[in-house]
Amino acid sequence: MAYLTFKERMTVPTYDNPEHGTSGRVEIDHEKCNGCGNCALICPGDCLYVAGVGKNKKAYMIDTIVPDCMSCNDCLAMCSRDAIKVSTIYDFGYFYKILHRGDMAYPRNF
Secondary structure, rough: OOOOOOHHHHHOOOOOOOOOOOEEEEEEEEOOOOOOOOOHHHHOOEEEEEEEOOHEEEEEEOOOOOOOOOOOHHHHHHOOOOEEEEEEEEEEEOOOOOOOOOOOOOOOOO
């Protein structure tokens, strides 16, 4: 909080307007996707789902005004077929300053 001004601290954020914040977005290549559903299981924001029947199952991103994607890259790391690519990273800088944000990277392997 030391980096924020008093005016910025007094503002209560609401991110229901897409102009105020940008959540993460992923692109799914449906040619490569086999519909295994691992990306939907690992997603902490519950913004991916699998739809279809049989061999036509494919992963999709939930289409809302502001999806809950946190750009964590877990779905990208979980996909064994490289069908998922991060197209937009999160940016909630309307009310807050983004401090010390690094480049997008794969999650750490333990």
